[in-house]
Amino acid sequence: MQPAVEIKAASPPILLIEGVSVRRNKTDVIKDVNLKIYPGEFVGIVGPNGGGKSTLIQAILGVLKCHSGRILISDNQFSSKGAFGRVAWVSQSAANLPKNVRLTVRELVSLGVLNNKNWFLPNRASSKVEDAIALVGLGHLAQRDVNQLSGGERQRAVIARALASEADLLLLDEPLVGMDRASRSSLLKLLDRFCHEQNKTIVMISHDIAAMLQTTHRLVYLEETIWFDGPPANFPDLEELALMRGIEDVHGACEVCDDDLPPVLEAE
Numbered sequence: 001m002q003p004a005v006e007i008k009a010a011s012p013p014i015l016l017i018e019g020v021s022v023r024r025n026k027t028d029v030i031k032d033v034n035l036k037i038y039p040g041e042f043v044g045i046v047g048p049n050g051g052g053k054s055t056l057i058q059a060i061l062g063v064l065k066c067h068s069g070r071i072l073i074s075d076n077q078f079s080s081k082g083a084f085g086r087v088a089w090v091s092q093s094a095a096n097l098p099k100n101v102r103l104t105v106r107e108l109v110s111l112g113v114l115n116n117k118n119w120f121l122p123n124r125a126s127s128k129v130e131d132a133i134a135l136v137g138l139g140h141l142a143q144r145d146v147n148q149l150s151g152g153e154r155q156r157a158v159i160a161r162a163l164a165s166e167a168d169l170l171l172l173d174e175p176l177v178g179m180d181r182a183s184r185s186s187l188l189k190l191l192d193r194f195c196h197e198q199n200k201t202i203v204m205i206s207h208d209i210a211a212m213l214q215t216t217h218r219l220v221y222l223e224e225t226i227w228f229d230g231p232p233a234n235f236p237d238l239e240e241l242a243l244m245r246g247i248e249d250v251h252g253a254c255e256v257c258d259d260d261l262p263p264v265l266e267a268e
């Protein structure tokens with residue numbers, strides 16, 4: 001595993017998040033988030049449900065507006081020409097394709113390369129499609145209907161769609177959900193390879209902290225704001241993490257404090 005942050009910092013960040021807050025229903029769901037991500041890093045974002053992980057991804061994609069702060073992709077706003085095509089997103093449950101959609105793996109992956117220049121000439125991009133399918137190890141299933149794939153294979157297919165776009169920055173929202181242990185492990189190895197061999201940058205959300213600790217180069221703990229950002233080896237243990245977030249050990253409560261609590265009703 002590479003200690004990413006110090007080494008990669010020599011190049012300018014591919015993703016710069018500065019003082020970002022995002023409001024939903026008039027409430028800040030993320031506050032003062034600061035993050036610099038460098039080319040080739042594999043960054044895991046972990047945190048509790050509702051902690052703002054998907055919100056942050058949507059803000060990076062420009063779908064949600066920042067209430068304050070700014071987000072730049074290689075020095076460009078997401079909506080600008082300079083950022084065009086540089087970011088690919090695999091949404092939460094992207095692999096749960098509707099059952100009535102009849103597409104082969106090759107057709108699904110081809111959707112990743114469609115743009116206004118090749119709309120009428122889809123074959124122009126076919127080598128990118130074949131490369132992406134091969135990279136995720138689905139070459140032998142390219143003609144298979146996506147509904148006939150296992151959960152793990154389908155997840156690889158939607159990742160191949162993102163890869164075919166040749167984006168440098170891949171944002172993956174909970175790609176491990178619903179995958180069996182073996183598929184999870186091979187997907188994580190594959191993602192690590194993309195970073196090392198192709199200098200792709202991966203930002204991956206997962207609540208599987210153990211898997212993230214083993215595979216990412218850098219871990220970020222997000223719950224409204226960033227509580228930890230660093231190499232997995234320095235990631236706090238559960239007790240430290242709870243204390244950081246102001247959660248006390250209720251079992252270790254002292255007797256004096258217990259006096260302040262309402263009496264527990266005893267069964268008759």
Ligand SMILES: Nc1ncnc2c1ncn2[C@@H]1O[C@H](COP(=O)(O)OP(=O)(O)O)[C@@H](O)[C@H]1O
Binds near residue numbers: 025056
């Ligand atoms: N579409 C929405 N409209 C309003 N609030 C939302 C919406 N989606 C999520 N939220 C709220 O934003 C907060 C962060 O949610 P989310 O970013 O989905 O968290 P995570 O991905 O970490 O589970 C939660 O309090 C959630 O209820």
Ligand SMILES: [Mg+2]
Binds near residue numbers: 054055173
């Ligand atoms: Mg989410």
